Amino acid sequence: MRKLILLSLAAFFSVLCLRNAVAEPQQPGRDTQFIVPAGPGGSLDIVARKLQELLLKKKLVSSFVVLNKPGAGAQLALNVLDQNLGNPNFLMTLPTAIINNSYLGVIKTTYKNYTPIAMLLDGYIGVLVRSDSPFKTAKDLIDQLKKDPDSLNIAIAASLGNDIHVGVAKALMLAGVDISKLTFVPFKSSGVSITNLIGGNVDVVGATTPTIIPALQTGKVRVLAIGSPERLKGPLSNVPTWKELGIDTITSSPQGVLAPKGITPEQVKFWESNFRQVTETQEWHDFLEQNQWAPRFMGASQTVDMLASETKSIEEVLDKLHLKKQ
Known part of the structure; x- marks a missing residue:
C-alpha cells in the first residue's frame, strides 16, 4: 500500500512539473534561430549576420544562429515560424516583400498571422x-x-x-x-x-x-x-532623389524582424529592447553607411502601423501593374 501511495505521489508531482513547464514562458535569447528568406551573401543575409555579430558581442543573447531558407516567396522561412508557434527563439527577417507576395498569391498567409518585433532599416x-x-x-x-x-x-x-x-x-x-x-x-x-x-x-x-x-x-x-x-x-552623393525631380515618393526596401504568433508581450519587449540597443551602436551606423542604408528603428506597435500603410501603397501599384492574385 505504501509503495502504491509513493508511486501515486511521484506521478502527481511529475504531472505538476510538466504543467508548470508548459505554463512557464520560454526565455528568449537562448538557442535562437534567425531565419533569412534568401540565400547567403544578399542584403537580407548581410543584415542578419551583422545582427548576430552585435547581439553576441553585447552579450544580449547566449546563442543566435542564422539559417538561410530561400524560396517560395519567403513561404519556406515562414513555415519555420508556423512550426514554432509561441516560441520566442525563432525569429525571421521581415521584408515588406511579404506584403507583395501575399497580394500576388505567391504565399498563402500575411504578416498579420505573425508577430512583428521591429523595423530596422531602409534600403533605397x-x-x-x-x-x-x-x-x-x-x-x-x-x-x-x-x-x-x-x-x-x-x-x-x-x-x-x-x-x-x-x-x-x-x-x-x-x-x-x-x-x-x-x-x-x-x-x-x-x-x-x-x-x-x-x-x-x-x-x-x-x-x-x-x-x-x-x-x-x-x-x-x-x-x-x-x-x-x-x-x-x-x-x-551626386545622384538626385525622385523628390528633387518633382516626383513626391520614397522608394525603399525596408527590413525588420518577425516572430511567430503567440509569443508574450514580455517576449516582444525583450527582443524589441535588444534590437534597439544594437541599432544604437556605432558599429551598426557604420555598417549602414557602408551600404548606404538608412536607420529606421521602429518598435513593435509602430511596425504594425507601418506595415498597414505599406500594404495600401504596395497594392495600389500592383493593381496598376495589372498583377492580380494567382
Missing part, C-alpha cells in the same frame, strides 16, 4: 542605365517611357511584383508613365541584372544601394535617380 531603390546610354537624366528616361512605354527593357531582381519592381514602377507612375505597358524583366539577382545592363541585354535596371555602389564604381553605369528622402552620401 535606384534606377541605372549604362554610362553610354542616351538617357542622361531621369527626365530623359521618363520622356521616352511616356512616349513609348514598351520600348525599353527594365531589369529587376528577382521576381515580378517584388519591392524593387514596385519601387521603380511607383516613381514612374507618379511621373505620368503608363506602367501597365512597361516591360520588366526579372533576373536571379541585382548583380545579374547589372551584368546584363553592361552587356547591352537590357536598357534600364532597378536595384538597391548595396548592389548599386560597386556597379557605379566600375564606371560602366550611371544612376539616374534614387528613392531616398534626401541625397545619400559617398559615391551616391
Whole structure:
C-alpha cells in the first residue's frame, strides 16, 4: 500500500512539473534561430549576420544562429515560424516583400498571422542605365517611357511584383508613365541584372544601394535617380532623389524582424529592447553607411502601423501593374 501511495505521489508531482513547464514562458535569447528568406551573401543575409555579430558581442543573447531558407516567396522561412508557434527563439527577417507576395498569391498567409518585433532599416531603390546610354537624366528616361512605354527593357531582381519592381514602377507612375505597358524583366539577382545592363541585354535596371555602389564604381553605369528622402552620401552623393525631380515618393526596401504568433508581450519587449540597443551602436551606423542604408528603428506597435500603410501603397501599384492574385 505504501509503495502504491509513493508511486501515486511521484506521478502527481511529475504531472505538476510538466504543467508548470508548459505554463512557464520560454526565455528568449537562448538557442535562437534567425531565419533569412534568401540565400547567403544578399542584403537580407548581410543584415542578419551583422545582427548576430552585435547581439553576441553585447552579450544580449547566449546563442543566435542564422539559417538561410530561400524560396517560395519567403513561404519556406515562414513555415519555420508556423512550426514554432509561441516560441520566442525563432525569429525571421521581415521584408515588406511579404506584403507583395501575399497580394500576388505567391504565399498563402500575411504578416498579420505573425508577430512583428521591429523595423530596422531602409534600403533605397535606384534606377541605372549604362554610362553610354542616351538617357542622361531621369527626365530623359521618363520622356521616352511616356512616349513609348514598351520600348525599353527594365531589369529587376528577382521576381515580378517584388519591392524593387514596385519601387521603380511607383516613381514612374507618379511621373505620368503608363506602367501597365512597361516591360520588366526579372533576373536571379541585382548583380545579374547589372551584368546584363553592361552587356547591352537590357536598357534600364532597378536595384538597391548595396548592389548599386560597386556597379557605379566600375564606371560602366550611371544612376539616374534614387528613392531616398534626401541625397545619400559617398559615391551616391551626386545622384538626385525622385523628390528633387518633382516626383513626391520614397522608394525603399525596408527590413525588420518577425516572430511567430503567440509569443508574450514580455517576449516582444525583450527582443524589441535588444534590437534597439544594437541599432544604437556605432558599429551598426557604420555598417549602414557602408551600404548606404538608412536607420529606421521602429518598435513593435509602430511596425504594425507601418506595415498597414505599406500594404495600401504596395497594392495600389500592383493593381496598376495589372498583377492580380494567382
